[in-house]
Amino acid sequence: MFISIYYAPLHLALGRPHTITVLVLPYLLLHFFWNNHKNFFYYGSTTRNSKIQTFLDPAMR
Template structure:
């Protein structure tokens, strides 16, 4: 969050609200929880790996 506030001021202002981060995290967790099944843990797609790395950088 500190890197965003230094380099991207408008993005920091948009994500600085108390509920914005909460909504984004809940959607992310729901997407991952809803799409995992017993066999899908070994079927990682490039898009999911990219999304995980982008969010958790």
């Protein structure tokens, strides 16, 4: 964005509404899903244990 202060066409391109959002949001989503190694769709038997642990964990500290 600092370069856009000194370079008029870049300033005009990045100064329009939502241009930064359109450029950055897909990059962040791609980066998140590419580097995320967790399996979100595994619903094993640990759901109950994690709920109990979430409830009791602050009480034990």
